[in-house]
Amino acid sequence: MYGLVNKAVEGLVVSQFGRPTWDRIRKRAGIEDEEFIGMETYPDDVTYRLVGAASEVLGLPPDKVLEAFGEYWTLYTAQEGYGEMFKAGGNSMREFLGNLNAMHGRVELIYPKTILPHFRCEDQADGSWWLHYQSSRQGLAPMVVGLIRGLAKMFGETIEIAQIADRTQGAPEDVFSIRRLA
Incomplete structure (x- = not known):
């Protein structure tokens, strides 16, 4: 997946739980890099590990983490420059x-x-x-x-x-x- 997805996972966690919680999730997922590059590709496993670590740290089932991320993703991508594309969709x-x-x-x-x-x-x-x-x-x-x-x-x-x-x-x-x- 592109780094944009992982940046959105980070944005969700930081906006709702703070930077220290994100740092715990990132470390638990075994992610060394502190910042994802939006246009760079990362193995899908990185995103799955982030979701698993978020589930553990936040005490939420993985499906609830994914659901929250999906809702956040819609608003995040609109703010990241894709809003016009969304408007053209209907x-x-x-x-x-x-x-x-x-x-x-x-x-x-x-x-x-x-x-x-x-x-x-x-x-x-x-x-x-x-x-x-x-x-x-x-x-x-x-x-x-x-x-x-x-x-x-x-x-x-x-x-x-x-x-x-x-x-x-x-x-x-x-x-x-x-x-x-x-």
Whole structure:
């Protein structure tokens, strides 16, 4: 993953728990470098170790750490210069999610070594939709929940989200049911 991801993990921890807590997490994860370089690639294992160490230090389950990170990531990337790209993605969360793969295509031009997931929206008769998520990386579905919650905040929408298919339980992909509430 690019250093931008690890910098965002750091930003989340520092903003909510302070620099000393981040230093404990970084050391527990075995990360020597004190600063990540946004455009440099790091092994996925570095990010997974940071999440594991954050879980231990903060006393939170890893899925809750990933969920918090997903929500933070949405706001972080908008502040890190990708806000205009977000605005071009749509005027509602549903429209944005439907355009997410096209946006990822633009991100791949900026970060050519990135390995991005694939998303597909499927509208349901009751007005909700299913978000299909496919990734070569395991265990990141909780982060998607956080991303969706962050997007809902960005678009000023109130949603209900539930995971209805789970790769860790043998499903071919993760699927989330999303309903916009009044």
